[in-house]
Amino acid sequence: MHAGQSDIFRNREDMMRIATAFLTIVLAATTALAQQAVPPPPQPAPDKPVATIPPTANTPPAASGPTLDVTLKFIQDKVNEQGKIVYVESESNSLTGERVDDNSSLEMKRRAASSKMASPSLARSGSKKGWAGAGGGTSPELFAETEAVAYDPAGALSLKEEGTKTEVQRAGLGVMIPVTENWTKTWAVNFKNVEKLEVLSSADYKHRVDPAKTFQDDPAYFELVIHMAPGKSVTRHIETVPSNRRGKPTELDESIKEFALHFRDEDATNRVAKAMIHAIELCGGGSTPEPF
DSSP states (O other), X not given: OOHXXXXXXXXXXXXXXXXXXXXXXXXXXXXHHHHSOXXXXXXXXXXXXXXXXXXXXXXXXXXXXXXXXXXXXXXXXXXXXTOOEEEEEEEEETTTOOEEOTTSHHHHHHHHHHTTTSOGGGXXXXXXXXXXXXXXXXXXXXXXXXXXEEEETTTEXXXXXXXXXXXXXXXXXXXXXXXXXXXXXXXXXXXXXXXEEEEEEHHHHHHHHSTTEEEEEESOOEEXXXXXXXXXXXXXXXXXXXXXXXXXXXXXXXXXSEXXXXXXXXXXXXXXXXXXXXXXXXXXXSOOOOOO
């Protein structure tokens, strides 16, 4: 073999060695890249979670706090502890501030006329004392009292009020005399039908019933006003017995959407209101929130 041919073969062998080494390096690099951890593609953002809707007011809560039986017994005891609240009431004109004289002849005539139109549900409990004819006399003394007669462990309270109602009637020759009737009111409330409660002073509650007048009670007392839910009412039975022999006893039923219980101080009123709210929740009552 000639020397030139030997050089050619030698060069070809060198080129093959170089090519083989290059391929080996490339394959090694490719394998190393394949073995490296490649991060996954980004995932789409998750949808926002749906807002949790709180339970409605008509959903009974989990069993916590005093039982319904204990709560109703507490309410009954606290209502009955108040007893008869005796007070003196003064009235003023809401616009002029002028005091209304309960014993004046003009006021007695006005009361006689208005009493025929007044709703029984708006009449206040009370006993007027000290009438001394049309021209004067002492300030009228009133009382407010509610008795919780009994309670139903299922969630109801039976109530009773007794009092007197005095109307001024004409006796002839321009003489006006007071005529008194004794009345008894009885009713029952189921707490699942109650929507809300209010605590008001007696003067504020009377002013809301009769906005034309401003009231002041001495001593002051408080009212726990109970409002029935829409479409619900309480049937209150009223028995009236005239104090004189000429009158005849009467009975009637009235449908009421709210009523008030009387308390001597604000602290007792708030404590009973808190207990009633617990009873309402246990019975599934209360206001229903709007859907949107």
